[in-house]
Amino acid sequence: MAFFRGLTAVSRLRSRMDLKSQLRELIPEQQDRLKKLKSEHGKVQLGNITVDMVLGGMRGIIGMLWETSLVDPEEGIRFRGLSIPECRKVLPTAVEGGEPLPEGLLWLLLTGKVPTKDQVDALSKELLARSTVPAHVYKVIDALPVTAHPMTQFTAGIMALQVESEFQKAYGNGLPKSKLWEPTYEDCLNLIARLPPVASYVYRRIFKDGKSIEADDSLDYAANLSHMLGFDDPRMLELMRLHVTIHADHEGGNISSHTGHLVGSALSDPYLSFASSVNGLAGPLHGLANQEALLWLKSIIQETGSDVTTDQLKDYVWKTLKSGKVVHGFGHGVLRRTDPRYLCQREFALKYLPEDPLFQLLSKLYEVVPPILTELGKVKNPWPNVDAHSGLLLNHFGLSETRYHTVLFGVSRSMGVGSQLIWDRALGLPLERPKSVTMEWLENYCKNKAA
Template identity: 70%
Template sequence: MSLIHTYQFNPQLFWIRDLSSLFSDFLRYALLSVLVVALVQMAFFRSVSALSRLRSRVGQQSNLSNSVRWLQTQTSTHTDLYSELKELVPEYQERVKKLKKEHGSVELGKITVDMVLGGMRGMTALVWLGSAVDPDEGIRFRGMSIPECQKKLPGAFPGGEPLPEAVLWLLLTGKIPNKAQVDSLAQELRSRATIPDYAYKAIDALPVSAHPMTQFTTGVMALQVQSEFQKAYEGGIHKSRYWEPTYEDTMNLIARLPAVAAYIYRRKYKDGKIISLDHSLDYGANYAHMLGFDDPEMLEFMRLYISIHSDHEGGNVSSHTAHLVASPLSDPYLAFAAALNGLAGPLHGLANQEVLRWIRSIVAEFGTPNISTEQLTDYINKTLSSGQVVPGYGHGVLRQTDPRYTCQREFALKHLPNDPYFQLVSKIKEVVPPILTKLGKVKNPWPNVDAHSGVLLNYYGLTEENYYTVLFGVSRSIGVGPQLIWDRALGMPLERPKSVTLEKLEQLCAK
């Protein structure tokens, strides 16, 4: 029975019969309403709690395929990167303070003699926000695997490779940018890309025969003259704001590196004919364009190359060097120049050029890249018996095929499946791991990132392998730069590990 029907007005009976009934029904329906509201609230808060638990599980299970931490799925209201970062800095500062205060005495592991004598390999001694390397799954950028980055980060076109600007945004903020944010960042980088004349003159003071990495480091050091951090520090800026001029230096440095690097390439290999920046192109495509390559496939490969070479956690030589040199408050230019000098070593960044040289030596030996498995096996055994290593194989952390190798292979299968050099690289991958495994001394017999990149660059016409490490250096700035900003934002101290003499180590072991 409806309330309207129950309380129809009757002037003769209302005051005698329905007054008490009206009060009773009103009380009953009021109690019912309170109960309904309570049930709705309970369901709402249970839903929020369940969603919170789901977010937590997603954050804890970032190692599962197709999973992305909740932080990365948040949308941002900011179009410019600086505003986004300024909002994040206080949150991260509080996290560091809490870790120091509540967990400062927690032990992270034991240090062994092998670690001390083995280049500190495996020691947990460094905070690096941008990426981490899992022995089985490879590199993860802010928790995201390379396939996840390829799927979720904006490209130059739908389904395209991730734009380096998108990787930069991700590494600095931990969030996936949208296309508008990436386009805004690309425009900002182009606006910062003007190179002072004296930087070119500093490079020109070197002989053209100088190694491209020597010229590159010289150019970076020349750019240091305009360091905003140095100016701010000399002006007495408060340490809580160190990250702000560091941001300016880092963004200027990242923006200017392609033009400096392209100038070196054109100076050394193309008679000094310079190609200007194109304001319609993104970061990776512009770099390829200034080098002299406008094939759309080459532009796309350059986007992929820069993205996958950008970061590889903080323990590798170039990344750790930048962090170390920046720790006494050296500005980003000084720190990155030092990183480039580490990258120039044969066991680090020069490995990519060593691979292509080795592959070319195989072709020179047999007169063609189309050789049999037996011929290739004999040549590999000859390489190993001469005391050399097979370049492009093995890794300090990984125990599987490097996913950076895999994504380049997939790119080659899509764009150049019939290239004889690519087919040779594929055959090498079949032959080398069993041979290295049989030796019993190699922890990882699988190909790394360097085993593939040279062949792709060679295919698109960038054949000067001495230059390949410069490409690596431009890419690495996108990983090193964000960490330098966070080092200043989080107040990371002067790095000063303890060393021991060999005699002291022997005494400790004797005890």
């Protein structure tokens, strides 16, 4: 009997450590919470929508539920209520005093709870066990010209994974709507697990003569991504842990997150939903900005030399702006202060690469660009954002192929989009269908309002 009691205790312990079991406990409570919110406060007005908001990309319109993170204009991103500095303090790490493990952030995004190191280690092993990529996925990628953009090849790989969708099978078999979150969970965990081998295959195919590298069973999620890319410097492993963590989510209004939510609201499976996210991420005004920021830094050095003066920098910034271009890496649609993601990357750079010429140049630009953008008068936030630093750091450790950098952003963003999609299904969120109007409608409305 003692033996069986011991097995039961172990089973209960595993249940508490298992991520899906925790979700099964949390979901009914959150479903009731949403019903209460609708019934008690559904008619509460959230402010007035202006014509500027309609014409300006819906900026500032509150119109989406996104549980996993929230961006405060002054404080920056909070993952389930925790700021980036707080996450770096409380989330488990691979090395003492190191950067947080992305698996820990995934747990936090899904449950709202800070996981233990044992829970994170168990999740790392689960993701590794799910990470086998079917052979047909690589064949689909290989069918593309090797010159195809890395994001094109990455998206093709995600779409090829879609034939494995558990959600598609379950929906086709008539699974009740209340249980659709479960196959969504399976798809999202499988997708997150398989993105590093797909992403690294794309990199090695384009830039390393197609010589791929197998995963290392002893490594965590982000470290394995770095290893399969071909970078095993311990500092690069730490950078990849930081990179994946801070790029994972940024509330629901950005293009990649919003697109995934929009497509998912049609009950498209997670692979279709996330492929749409990646396509949005590939735009130069979103994820591709990290590439543009690094290229802009390099162009400064090419034109002025490494010993650039403050006056030369000012002239170059004004030259960029007057040519009709933007200064990539500065400004943000929501934030009104320096992006905390920039600050934690700057802290990393000061620790590991203080003498890097590009980092020193960016440090000078931190003092030069904001006053110029403020003087210009068109930018509400002149401060640097996450894109200013991310490409620079990858470049320092040898991942200098700027065309590829956004793929790593995509791997990271899967955790935020996937976590929210699971909760979209669990809460039964409806099809997204905002109302659009014509310019004539707006003109007539404004005339009637004035009258």
